[in-house]
Amino acid sequence: MKLYEQLLDDLSQRIEQGYYPVGTKLPSIRSLSGERAVSISTVQEAYQRLEERGMVEVRPKSGYYVQGRSTAPPLPEVSRPAQRPLEVSHWDQVYHLLNSNKGEGHIALGTAMPEIDTPTLKPLKKGLIDAAKLDGAAFLNYCDVKGSEKLRQQIARLALDSGCQLHPDEIIVTSGCQEALVCSLRAVTNPGDVVAVDSPSFYGSTQAIKALGLKALEIPTHPETGISLEALELALEQWPVKAIQVTPTCNNPLGYTMPEERRKALLRLAQQYDLPIIEDDIYGDLFYKSPRPKTIKSFDDEGRVLLCSSFSKTIAYGLRLGWVAPGQCTERVLHKKFVSTVSNPPVQQEAVAEFIAQGSYERHIRKLRMQYQHSRDVMIDLVEELFPPGTRISYPKGGYLLWVELPIEVDTVKLNKRLEASNISIAPGVIFSASGKYRNCMRLNFAKKLDETMRQALRQVAAEAQLLIEEA
Numbered sequence: 001m002k003l004y005e006q007l008l009d010d011l012s013q014r015i016e017q018g019y020y021p022v023g024t025k026l027p028s029i030r031s032l033s034g035e036r037a038v039s040i041s042t043v044q045e046a047y048q049r050l051e052e053r054g055m056v057e058v059r060p061k062s063g064y065y066v067q068g069r070s071t072a073p074p075l076p077e078v079s080r081p082a083q084r085p086l087e088v089s090h091w092d093q094v095y096h097l098l099n100s101n102k103g104e105g106h107i108a109l110g111t112a113m114p115e116i117d118t119p120t121l122k123p124l125k126k127g128l129i130d131a132a133k134l135d136g137a138a139f140l141n142y143c144d145v146k147g148s149e150k151l152r153q154q155i156a157r158l159a160l161d162s163g164c165q166l167h168p169d170e171i172i173v174t175s176g177c178q179e180a181l182v183c184s185l186r187a188v189t190n191p192g193d194v195v196a197v198d199s200p201s202f203y204g205s206t207q208a209i210k211a212l213g214l215k216a217l218e219i220p221t222h223p224e225t226g227i228s229l230e231a232l233e234l235a236l237e238q239w240p241v242k243a244i245q246v247t248p249t250c251n252n253p254l255g256y257t258m259p260e261e262r263r264k265a266l267l268r269l270a271q272q273y274d275l276p277i278i279e280d281d282i283y284g285d286l287f288y289k290s291p292r293p294k295t296i297k298s299f300d301d302e303g304r305v306l307l308c309s310s311f312s313k314t315i316a317y318g319l320r321l322g323w324v325a326p327g328q329c330t331e332r333v334l335h336k337k338f339v340s341t342v343s344n345p346p347v348q349q350e351a352v353a354e355f356i357a358q359g360s361y362e363r364h365i366r367k368l369r370m371q372y373q374h375s376r377d378v379m380i381d382l383v384e385e386l387f388p389p390g391t392r393i394s395y396p397k398g399g400y401l402l403w404v405e406l407p408i409e410v411d412t413v414k415l416n417k418r419l420e421a422s423n424i425s426i427a428p429g430v431i432f433s434a435s436g437k438y439r440n441c442m443r444l445n446f447a448k449k450l451d452e453t454m455r456q457a458l459r460q461v462a463a464e465a466q467l468l469i470e471e472a
């Protein structure tokens with residue numbers, strides 16, 4: 001690690017942990033350089049990166065100040081899930097959410113769909129048509145089980161941004177991140193095994209745990225720093241856990257991004273207990289600041305981490321294009337991929353590979369990151385203004401999902417039912433827990449620009465929530 005990176009990490013942690021509260025002036029460049037015995041340019045580089053991350057601002061002729069939302073609404077509580085392995089429930093609610101997009105006029109506030117109505121996707125749409133035209137016969141054939149080499153090369157190139165040096169042969173293309181997660185789980189567990197997960201947790205991975213006859217052990221999770229390593233260690237001492245599954249960057253649904261030190265500590269814990277980590281990085285490229293955080297995989301030199309991701313959140317859900325870099329488990333995951341769907345259709349792979357190679361992916365991502373960051377702030381302000389007192393809200397640093405914790409009287413399954421009449425849906429909290437916790441929570445999507453229709457829908461959700469409180 002370079003000197004400025006060490007300093008950057010240290011300062012970021014001090015800011016995140018409140019040692020330097022919002023509004024505080026950081027030490028001058030000269031004094032910090034003397035104090036840490038590093039060059040002026042090292043401190044300048046670290047401060048510049050902090051500024052790029054939006055953690056500090058420069059005030060001309062004055063210095064660097066810690067930046068933040070001075071009147072930020074309170075974050076959700078640290079979760080306290082059941083402290084034993086459980087069978088996952090609530091598939092009916094998940095299915096309801098998946099089918100909630102009821103066409104024309106429906107406002108699906110709860111899905112995890114990205115913005116797809118953007119000019120930055122034009123080159124991809126054209127590329128899909130061109131790819132099909134180029135060599136129709138080749139595209140009717142089936143592809144290598146591992147996926148198109150051209151696409152794997154591009155994925156390997158993108159992985160460099162997250163600190164990962166991957167050879168294309170270490171990557172397997174899958175049908176979305178869901179298949180990457182399922183193949184990974186199947187490769188490292190047997191029915192009846194226990195998998196430790198963050199909580200709340202993405203319902204796709206917990207439903208996969210259910211479908212594979214596994215049990216989920218939900219670990220308390222902090223809304224800013226992620227899965228509690230202390231609670232995880234206690235759980236590993238107590239239960240025969242066989243794998244750890246986490247989404248450490250722009251987490252769905254809680255929004256946290258684990259600080260780098262905690263990622264490394266999580267990896268050390270996995271090494272100590274000789275466990276694989278299934279790392280879901282599906283929202284990683286949507287981190288608002290550059291550079292994006294490094295994956296846990298990037299610190300792993302033993303092949304212990306199975307890194308799963310896809311283009312569903314960064315480009316479009318309908319492509320069904322994901323991948324996994326399974327490290328030591330490559331052969332096992334490859335076999336699971338083969339028996340699952342054999343391989344992926346070539347047209348999408350060719351078009352997406354070209355989209356990345358031309359630089360269009362980076363342009364698209366840059367634009368969306370800015371749009372999502374702006375929408376996050378608008379959405380948080382709206383929720384704060386409209387929702388009942390006592391509402392707590394996450395503060396994601398990437399992606400487009402907000403976790404909202406309402407007063408305890410609000411049952412979001414009931415709320416969702418009532419919203420049906422207004423053609424609105426939300427994602428109720430229960431689907432993000434193995435045991436139906438988070439009944440007073442919900443996930444909202446702010447990928448779409450918050451126009452008057454969306455604002456009206458939010459007013460309706462807030463009004464129904466208020467009614468539920470009054471009736472309780």
Ligand SMILES: Cc1ncc(COP(=O)(O)O)c(C=O)c1O
Nearest residue numbers: 112176177178202252282310312
């Ligand atoms: C955290 C997370 N992982 C995986 C998936 C599944 O992604 P895909 O559509 O690529 O299968 C999703 C989709 O919502 C998700 O939010």
